[in-house]
Amino acid sequence: MASEKVPYLVGIDVGGTTVKVALVTMDGDVADFSAVRTESMQTPGELASAAGKVRAMAEGFAGDDAYIAAVGLALPGVVTPEDELLLAPNVQVNLEGLVDALAEAFGVPVYPMNDANAAALGELWRGSGQGARNLVFVTLGTGVGGGIVVDGKVVVGRGGTGEIGHLPVVPGGRLCGCGNRGCLEMYTSARGLVHLYRDACARHGQVPVELEHDAHSLPVFEAARHGDDVAVEALDEYARYLGRALAMVACTLDPDAFVVGGGMSAAFDLFGPLVEDAYRDTVIRTCRDIPIRPASLGNLAGMVGAAYHGAQRSGLL
Amino acid sequence: MASEKVPYLVGIDVGGTTVKVALVTMDGDVADFSAVRTESMQTPGELASAAGKVRAMAEGFAGDDAYIAAVGLALPGVVTPEDELLLAPNVQVNLEGLVDALAEAFGVPVYPMNDANAAALGELWRGSGQGARNLVFVTLGTGVGGGIVVDGKVVVGRGGTGEIGHLPVVPGGRLCGCGNRGCLEMYTSARGLVHLYRDACARHGQVPVELEHDAHSLPVFEAARHGDDVAVEALDEYARYLGRALAMVACTLDPDAFVVGGGMSAAFDLFGPLVEDAYRDTVIRTCRDIPIRPASLGNLAGMVGAAYHGAQRSGLL
Known part of the structure; x- marks a missing residue:
C-alpha cells in the first residue's frame, strides 16, 4: 500500500529587501525556509519568475511524500478585505497578478495579508501569544x-x-x-x-x-x-x-x-x-x-502567520 | 390546520433605576416594551419575583400565536466571557441566580452581557450602525x-x-x-x-x-x-x-x-x-x-441589542 502524502503549508513574507519563503507543518513548525532578493513583481514575466522561484524553494524543502495544502502571503502594505494592496511604498507588486501566478504555481488558492498582521498571527499560533x-x-x-x-x-x-x-x-x-x-x-x-x-x-x-x-x-x-x-x-x-x-x-x-x-x-x-x-x-x-x-519568533513570525492565515482561509485550521 | 406559532425574542435591560423589557421580532422590531423599578435580585425569593415580573411583561405583549425563542439580558457592569458579573456598583444582582430564574421562567437559555455592548449591538442591528x-x-x-x-x-x-x-x-x-x-x-x-x-x-x-x-x-x-x-x-x-x-x-x-x-x-x-x-x-x-x-434607538438600544445577542448565542441569527 502506498504511503499517504503529508500536507504542508507555505508562508511567504514579501519585504522591501527580501522575499522569505517557509515550508510549515500543519502544527506550525518551520520545516525549512529561505530568502531571495525582492525584485519588481508587476509584468507577467516578472510575476511568473517570482512565482517559479517561490515554488522551487518550497518544493526544494518538501520531500516526495509532501504536498502543499495552503499558501499565505504577507506584504508590507494595507491589504483590504477585498484583497487589494494599498499604501505599499516599499514594494512594486501587482497583488492580483502575484496571487494568481502563485495560485497557478502551487495549484491552490493563495491568501494575502498585511505583514504585521501576519506576524501577530504567527506569534499567536507558535510564539509568545500562544x-x-x-x-x-x-x-x-x-x-x-x-x-x-x-x-x-x-x-x-x-x-x-x-x-x-x-x-x-x-x-x-x-x-x-x-x-x-x-x-x-x-x-x-x-x-x-x-x-x-x-x-x-x-x-x-x-x-x-x-x-x-x-x-x-x-x-x-x-x-x-x-x-x-x-x-x-x-x-x-x-x-x-x-x-x-x-x-x-x-x-x-x-x-x-x-x-x-x-x-x-x-x-x-x-x-x-x-x-x-x-x-x-x-x-x-x-x-x-x-x-x-x-515576541519569540523573530523573522519567522511573518512566514508562520501567513501560512496559518492561508490554512484558516482554506478552511484547514 | 392549526396556524404555526411565531417566534419572538425578549431583550431585558437592567439599569440602576429601572428594568426594561422588550418583546422583539426576529427582524428587530420592538413589538412592545415596558419598565419596572429595579429592586434587589439576590435572594431566591427576590430572583423568582423578578423573573416572574419579567415573564408577565413579555407574555402580556405576546399574543397566543407567539412563543419566546431566545432571551438576552443587559446589565451595567463587566460581564466576563464566563458570564460572571464584576464591577456593578449600581445594581444588587446575583447574576447566575437571575439567569437561572429567567431561564426557568421562559424555558430557554438566557444570555447576559454588558449594557453598553448591548446598545452597540442594538445600533448595529437596527440603528445608526446598520x-x-x-x-x-x-x-x-x-x-x-x-x-x-x-x-x-x-x-x-x-x-x-x-x-x-x-x-x-x-x-x-x-x-x-x-x-x-x-x-x-x-x-x-x-x-x-x-x-x-x-x-x-x-x-x-x-x-x-x-x-x-x-x-x-x-x-x-x-x-x-x-x-x-x-x-x-x-x-x-x-x-x-x-x-x-x-x-x-x-x-x-x-x-x-x-x-x-x-x-x-x-x-x-x-x-x-x-x-x-x-x-x-x-x-x-x-x-x-x-x-x-x-445613535438612533435611544433607550431601546440596550433591549434590542440584548435580544439580538440572545438570538446569536442561541444560534438563531
Whole structure:
C-alpha cells in the first residue's frame, strides 16, 4: 500500500529587501525556509519568475511524500478585505497578478495579508501569544505598527487596523510623516529613540555617542545598558510613550496579551520592565495584569502567520 | 390546520433605576416594551419575583400565536466571557441566580452581557450602525463607556472591552475615579462638560448659568446653542477631547463607523460637527472618512441589542 502524502503549508513574507519563503507543518513548525532578493513583481514575466522561484524553494524543502495544502502571503502594505494592496511604498507588486501566478504555481488558492498582521498571527499560533484568544502585537523598528487578533482571527477592518504607530500620544507633539502631530511612531521607532536621546543629551550638555544615521538606535540601547544616565533618561521617556499607547489600546480591546516584536524588541530585556511600569501607571485597573511579552519568533513570525492565515482561509485550521 | 406559532425574542435591560423589557421580532422590531423599578435580585425569593415580573411583561405583549425563542439580558457592569458579573456598583444582582430564574421562567437559555455592548449591538442591528461589520459605539452621559463590534459580534475580551471612558487623553490631567489621570470621562461625561464650562467661565470672568448639580450639562448645551461664547468655548474643548479619543480608537480598529449614544447625544447636532473636525485633525489619513453618527434607538438600544445577542448565542441569527 502506498504511503499517504503529508500536507504542508507555505508562508511567504514579501519585504522591501527580501522575499522569505517557509515550508510549515500543519502544527506550525518551520520545516525549512529561505530568502531571495525582492525584485519588481508587476509584468507577467516578472510575476511568473517570482512565482517559479517561490515554488522551487518550497518544493526544494518538501520531500516526495509532501504536498502543499495552503499558501499565505504577507506584504508590507494595507491589504483590504477585498484583497487589494494599498499604501505599499516599499514594494512594486501587482497583488492580483502575484496571487494568481502563485495560485497557478502551487495549484491552490493563495491568501494575502498585511505583514504585521501576519506576524501577530504567527506569534499567536507558535510564539509568545500562544493561548491568547485576543492579542495585540506591536512592532518596533524603522516604523511602529501592529496587528490585532480577536477570537483567533486577524481583524482587518477597512484594511488599516492596528496602525498603532499613529496613536496620538502627545497632543500637539512632533510632526509625523502622516501629517498629524504626536504620533507614537515619532517617539518609539528607532528614529524616535535617537531623537529622544539627542534631546536628552542637549538638555544635559552631554556629547552623544556616535551614531551612523538618524535611526541607528542600537548604540543608545548599549549606552543605557552600560549605565549612561542620559541614555537611561531617553529610554525612560521611550517607555512612557509606549506604555501610554498600550494603555490606550487596552481600554479599547482588553486583550489577553500584548506581544512586542520588530528589530528593537531585541532590547526588550532593557526597556520591557520600564514599559510595564508606565503601562500600569496609566491603564484602567481591570487591565493592569495584561502581560506584555517580547515576541519569540523573530523573522519567522511573518512566514508562520501567513501560512496559518492561508490554512484558516482554506478552511484547514 | 392549526396556524404555526411565531417566534419572538425578549431583550431585558437592567439599569440602576429601572428594568426594561422588550418583546422583539426576529427582524428587530420592538413589538412592545415596558419598565419596572429595579429592586434587589439576590435572594431566591427576590430572583423568582423578578423573573416572574419579567415573564408577565413579555407574555402580556405576546399574543397566543407567539412563543419566546431566545432571551438576552443587559446589565451595567463587566460581564466576563464566563458570564460572571464584576464591577456593578449600581445594581444588587446575583447574576447566575437571575439567569437561572429567567431561564426557568421562559424555558430557554438566557444570555447576559454588558449594557453598553448591548446598545452597540442594538445600533448595529437596527440603528445608526446598520450595514457596518465593525462598529465602535460610545455612550456619553453620567459616565463615558462604549462597545466594540467586530465582524458583527460584540468583542468581550476579558470582560472590559470598550472602556473608552478611561482612554488617557490628557497626559497628567485630571484625577479620575479609576485612580489614573486624564481619562476621557473626566472631560466628556456630563460632569466633565460642566467642569470645562465652569473653568472657561472662570477664565473669562463670566458668571455661569444656573446648574442644579455638577452633572447638569443641559443648560451648558442650551447656552452654547444660544451663542454664549464661553459655553461654545467649553463645547469646543469637549469636542476636541472626544475627537482625539475617537482617533485613538480608529488607529487601533479602523471601524466602519462610530455611533455616539447616551443622554448627551441628544445634543449631537450641536457638538457632532465639532467632534468630526477634531477627529479629522488628529486621525491617520486612512481613517479620516469613517462616519461619526448619532445613535438612533435611544433607550431601546440596550433591549434590542440584548435580544439580538440572545438570538446569536442561541444560534438563531
